[in-house]
Amino acid sequence: MMKEMDYIRPNSIEEAVQILSDPGRRGKLLAGGTDLLVQKRVDPPDYDCFVDISRLSEIQQIRVSDGVFYLGAGVTHAVIAQDPLILKYVSFLAQACLSVGSPQIRNTGTLGGNVANAAACADSLPALVCLDAVAHLRSKRGERQMLVTELVKGPHETALETDELITHFTFLQPPPGVKTHFIKIGRRNAQSISRLSIAAMGRKDKNGNVDFIRICPGAATPRTMRFTEVETYLMGKQACEELYVDAGQRMAARMVEITGVRWSTEYKEVALKAITERVLREVLG
């Protein structure tokens, strides 16, 4: 039988980037494989070797030090969904990871893989983008850092070089009192590709005015990004139902500005208004 694919399991990041830079082969990083192995069925692969990093303990840590979160790229959705630090400080990331696929997929799929695959509907992206998360990339040429929102340039398009891997993500622990929330719309309750989602962080001051706000819709725009215009509008305003409704309209308008009118726009407009109101109610209410 014809050989279909090589498979290598490096023992360190160092070894992994070495293999990726080998001009004699076209390596592809394999972490959970939940996207890769499905795509391989229908898209002829442009690689000839899986580089399996799923067992690299170096990229499987979660820790906080000096107010900075460190999240290994090889951490699975299941681990994030139950991690006490995540649940305590950035629970919306746990919500997002819990909404991924099914228990089997969450047990093997990784955060790094979710970002690197760069689906517009990737469930972890809105929360990571809200957090201004930074992706740390490694190659034989060295290290570099990039904001997740810039790393993921569009649907299935990233700034990653073929010899680069994501080692981890970092982001600042949210300031005290900031609440986070994530909402996803799917066509069913599990194993569902996001039709639309939204992540937000927010806080109001003692007068009830918004003094911290970040908001990022998912599966709404080709590149996942914070709607900073809406954030700016909300800052300093009294948190109330009218404001949430107003914000929902602005979010929908901004989305259409970016994407133009597509087949799904009519639905996404009304749905984005609804989930904007709901997410703001959660983080500012």
Added chain:
Amino acid sequence: MSDLQYKYIGKPADRVDALEKVTGAAKYVGDYYLPDMLYARALRSELPHARIKHLDTRPALNVPGVIAVITSEDFIDHGRFGFPVKDHFALAFEKVRYVGQAIAAVAAETPEAALNGVKAIICELEPLPGVFDMDHALDPDAPQVGFEREDHKHPNFLDMSPVYKGDPDEVLKDCPVVLHEEYRTVHQEHSYLETEGALAIPTSDGGVTVYCNNQSPFITKGNLVAVLGLDPIKVRVIQPHVGGSFGGKDDLNYLTACQVAALALKAKRPVRMTFSREESMIASYKRDAMHMRITLGADKDGTLRACKAIHTLDSGAYSSQSPFTAWRASIHAMGAYRYDAVKVEVTSVYTNNGFSGAFRGFGNTEACFGIESAIDELAEKLGMDPIDFRLKNCLRVGDVTPHGQKLTESVGLVECLETVRKLSDWDRKRAEYARQTSQDTRCGIGVAVLFHGTSLGAEGVDCATNTIEILPDYSVACASGLTDYGQGPRTVYTLITAEELGISPERVRILLADTDTAIDSGPTVASRSTILAGNAMRVAAQTLARTLNFAAADMLKCEPQRVMRIGEAYVGPNEEPVSWEKVVDHARSMGLVLSAHGKWSAPEIHWDHHKGTGTPYFGYHFAAQVAEVQVDLRIGKTQVLNIWAAHDTGKVIFPQGALGQVYGGITQGLGYALMEEAIYADGYLQSVNFDTYLIPTSMDVPDMTARFVETNFSPGPYGAKNIAEPAMVPTAPAIVNAIYHATGKRIRVLPADLERVALGKSLHKRGSPVSCKVGLKVK
């Protein structure tokens, strides 16, 4: 009804095949590997409608590993195929009518070589304009999909099934309340776990043995005999374990069996073809889509007077079972109600949207959505509670149906309705939910009822024969031509045999279906196994029981009628009890034959296809289901919270099996209601795998409460009726009626997905042929 009279009937039991399936010991077609076995792959059409201009298979034979290639030329009369209409071919001849239709097939040493062989075939297709809208299939200038007809009707016309009683137009003039609405259902994929497959083994006498995961092995055999020109004695079809069907393992599997058998005979080696999920979805037939136009008239007091139901059924490229599906739809189109006048006409037409065939409910699933939605709408117009309105008009014992059939027994609909009303706390919830004002999330509760004719009805000859034999180890082997592809009849036959012979079910073994050991009993369809083969099993077991009783009486020195049973032992008034084994030995020594045939024929019925009257079925299953939903008004998401289901199944023989059917049926009905839609865009199926064709997961399934209303049905074994299909039929209309109760928005087109509930209309991405084209060449 007391259960005390039975030892096994209606009592908890294990499924006879549960353990081997759970442990993975059960073998399916794809698990068979034989020495020298070849792998087959079909070249399938990438165009929805085209003329085959040029087909050259010789290049495939030059591909390393390819051993044999076949086309329609390798079959008698090009493998002309189909029942009731012979409009199909074992491999495409002259034309292709749908995307995924097999044109040629290759057998090779490896699956990869078979695919390379398929790719090497030169096949020039000249595109023809297609028909993609059933409502324009009969337009004078519509492209011609079907053959010319001798009666000069439109070539795209397949059949029309009527039901007529009186003149509804006249009656409607008198009705103060009239409803006229249109409803649409969409194509649904069966989503069986195991995809299609067949393995053919050439035999030394020039014949062929075929393992196929079909529903009805005798139909496979009949087709093989016809298209290969073999002596029937040289053709044997074995059905191994089958991973689900839901009506979906008829025609395509028969075609597949013909293809692998022809390849095996040509290559003189075993050949197996098993489908990828993509190939299965693209090539297989679906539930038909239906466009229903319903007019109902009632008096102000809520008395239903008249019904008109003018439906169109999209049969796709081939007839398959559609004329029968349309007929069943016509019989059930007016619902389980009394009327003064009825006019039903269900017309099936050809298009190039894949092809449609049998699927659980078989026309009634579609028709029930239409009529039960319309009945709900009419109840509202009348200002009546939906259950009260149904109770006022529904069929009862003694009524004459609109077809002209007097119902003399076993009509448990009123009890079903009252049962779900009570279980669901209907009256309180109807009132409470009507007062909701939230613009965000609301609950609703809705009902739908069903009647469903048992077995084939006036579709065909309706009988079954089972066999039984005591083996040397005192076990009992039984065979039936009505097969088990997951529904559970082998367990039903086991319990019946154990009951009648007074032996432990562990002694009983129901053989897997094999045309060499079982007797042709018609197709395994239409929820007919329990009644037809259940009765046949009972007759066979009773015959054998009489023989053993005679032997026991001889041993116990008493009259046969004085013989009693304690456990398996035989007890008489004079002697010590004797064991089952001893009685069997004694019977053998007396020279008695310890095997029997049992045949059972359904009561004779008649249907007049022109007058649209008669006795369509010899009995009916009745049911009511209530659905409770929570609807997110803003984003259009429906969560089904509860389903209460009361089914008049007659006597339940295998309770866990019956409950399994209800739970599974509700789940499949929920998918049909909320998310399932096999979309054809210009003839191209848009979802070719389960990543985009969504069916419910366990997270979508509501709490389900099932009750059986066990009215006695005298023709059924122990009074049993049917359950497999009826379980799913009322679920979708019950859910959609509940959505209306919650939202005030009436969904008249399935599925009630996010967009339809939020916006009142569906939104679809522009269609693309890419998924089909890629899917047909997946490794």
